[in-house]
Amino acid sequence: MSSYLLEMNHISKQFAGVKALADVNFKVKQGEIHCLIGENGAGKSTLMKVLSGVYPYGTYAGDIVFDGQVQHFAKINDSVKAGIAIIYQELALFPDLTVYENIFAGNEVKKNGMVDWNQTIARAKQLLRKVKLDVNPDTLVKDLGVGKRQLIEIAKALSKNVKLLILDEPTAALNENDSDNLLLLLKDLKRQGITCIMISHKLKEVISIADKATVLRDGRTIVTLDAAKNEISENVIIKNMVGREIDDIYPKREQKKFGEPLLEVRNWSAFDPQIGRDVVKDASLYVREGEIVGIAGLMGSGRTELALSLFGNPKGYRVQGEVWFNKQKRSFRHPKDAIQAGIAYVTEDRKGDGLFLLQDIKQNISVANLRSLSSQGVINENEEVKISNFYKQSLNIKAPSIEQLVGNLSGGNQQKVSLGKWLFVNPKLLILDEPTRGIDVGAKFEIYTIMNKLIGEGMSIIMISSELNEVLGMSDRIYVMAEGRMKGEMAISEANQENIMKLATQ
Template sequence: MAEYILEMEHITKEFPGVKALSNVNFKVEKGEIHCLIGENGAGKSTLMKVLSGVHPYGTYKGDIVFNGTVQQFNKINDSVNAGIAIIYQELALFPDLSVYENIYAGNEVKRAGVVDWNQTIVEAEKMLKKVNLKVNPESLIKDLGVGKQQLIEIAKALSKEVKLLILDEPTAALNEDDSENLLELLRALKKQGVTCIMISHKLKEVIAIADKATVLRDGETICTLDASKGEIVENVIIKNMVGREINDIYPKREKRAFGDKVLELKDWSAYDAQLGRQVAKNINIHVKKGEIVGLAGLMGSGRTELAQSIFGNPKNYKTQGDLAVNGLPIKFKHTSDAIKAGIAYVTEDRKGDGLFISQDIKNNISAANLKDVSSNGVINENIEIIGAEEYRKSLNIKASSLQQIVKDLSGGNQQKVSLGKWLFVSPTLLILDEPTRGIDVGAKFEIYTVMNKLIDQGLSIIMISSELGEILGMSDRLYVMGEGEIKGELLTKDADQEKIMQLATQ
């Protein structure tokens, strides 16, 4: 008979006007890796916040049974003391403190009531060894990459003798090597008796690592799939997640002739004075009207830096070379110049750079084009509402109203708001930087469908993506970058993942 470390029974959680969880049942066996999956807004993060005490006892209905005991977590420390640790997508480390200080923050090794820093370092080294991370414990967090920081978060959890480790989108910001290292660590922790719950939108990772996977949809439990029974396969997962079969995640569009060049770079270079290095070198690329051009490459290859140098150069790189829009040479002194020329840029960091997350949907969508909703310096709220409502409907943004605060939306709906913000400026060229990072398969399909509609309307798109399947599935043509240079150009029909990786690593 199965021995459960966690049983969440009939969990219901309501917010004003929204039932986020409805009679959810979720069980996890001791020593297994259990994935929690579902579309954005399905209730995954809310369920874990109930479990961890972020939503305290009394604010929800139902029971949490952990290690055979009914729990009443009133704050996060209550769940931590019980042996539950949750690591969010946005890491909670102190960047200006050392590795060992972060691992034992609030849990310092003491002798006679006084912190023993030497012993703290010794214990931190033990935790680093557990997560197979070779770094100096005295290194500052800000000097380490995201992959190493993720492992330090796990080391921090292990220092508190965690019994149940919860990871919320742990690989969303990691490259493929760091992602695989993390999955290997979870397998190793499983052997050591640590139970893991992993929230992930990356189905290939779920398939690779999950013993079981529970699907939530619209705040309800749909099913629990068992790998030992061969149930954790892509088509079954997708069907249960979205309530329908998506036979082709990349929707097809009619073949059409492309128009004239809307953007062309010749011998384009960008130098980052702060870093003291070239971030783009002798770039020669072009994009035609009605074309989706993919920009592939490993993290650090210079893709985002190139996009920013095109979009009015907000990082103040020293640029050289020629940039032409619709056949006319042009120089941008500011991002506003790029917008006026018909270029829009949907950043990869929607929370940090793309959106005003503490403001509502309406204010975010109009933010880049206030001149069209203003008269004599005063915003006409009626015009603003009409414009925002148009994009809320066309992009299928799921929200209670235009007044809903963006931070309260799911990741997929936040991405749609970011897209709506830039469509509102009526661009002719749209640069999409990691457009589906951290969103589920259903929301991805919707974003791809929108992209195809925009192309049909005559827009052009540059799509930066770390997902090779996405590059191949959505691009008409692609460039591969490495070390700030274009390593090759391929027609999608002639490309495959192996060819792209060969170019990216040469």
């Protein structure tokens, strides 16, 4: 009998004539943690959608052998019944239902044709203990943080007697503590005999947890690395992912010349009436012309709330303090006021708030500045095409054309479209909130290169990031936030991970 739980042999898949997968071979042994890595658009998610039945048998070429049987999954339910569960980056929970209702949604515990709620709650408690989550099963999911929701998704998968658990970027939205806890849980599940495939862009996580790591590039299998043979290292992974060595992922600028302060924020506070407390408290900062200012801090420290309250306050916070922009005291009551003044904000949630996934690249790029393309309410479509093609080319957006739906692009290319949308308003100050979340090392390098180019052209950037290496690698100066307050400011020459974390945890 084969030691492989899963064998995907010679898998090919096309979309509108474009090959997303080309003769991919992927094998996973029983009881191992196997990481699937590659640049955005490499084919990782497509391969997993073939495996899980999202793309049914007959829509791809090749064979799937699972648990010793050739499989012809016609729908997702078929793969679930076989013992395969996939947890996507965007969690599929019902926020207004309880923990136990979510765990057994669609898989209810029944007795005599009726849902047995007592048994449901009892089994939910068992599963919560298994995933090491100490919450009352009666708790509504909307009252839990994202780290706990992730564990509920895993408990839900375990309720279906899963043999193969697939996680797509499971730690992308988690803080460091929740990420560590999740990785420990996966190791524990491995000891219980559950096989795991993890898609991740976080190379340190891959190195710490993977028994094997398979690299895809341009829809093809490049290599499978074995931890037991000491083959899994950051340099080896990057070289195989991008097809070349990247000596320094943070490209350096030749010269750093800063002008006058462009933005000055003085004693700024923001009160959130929905939760009844200040989310930003007496914060002050400044940003000079031609400068990248990093804002570091743990999740919930107030970084995004600060950015939103400055960018026209779309959340309706009660704000106080002073904002000086371009040497004028300003009051931005709506995002359009900030945009007209020369400020743009690239959200951390590109899929939820930043882009229209069911519209094409052209429509997404033009939407923030349609007025410049319109005359008497009529859009100049030729000019819209010209502008969109300009940003597609200058930002190296990889797509067949500007007519491509944004929802069909990889995460890195979606982020470039989001950048293009805001660059089209010609801002003086660009606020980037988690600019490289969920994108691969090659796409990150491209984003960083674009940032340096913009700074070289005279723009200023505020970069909010949870990745300390990114903050240290790209910033000229760093502010650290905790509990809504500015805890410190440091020049990049004085900054290191230890100093930042000391301030972030005060």
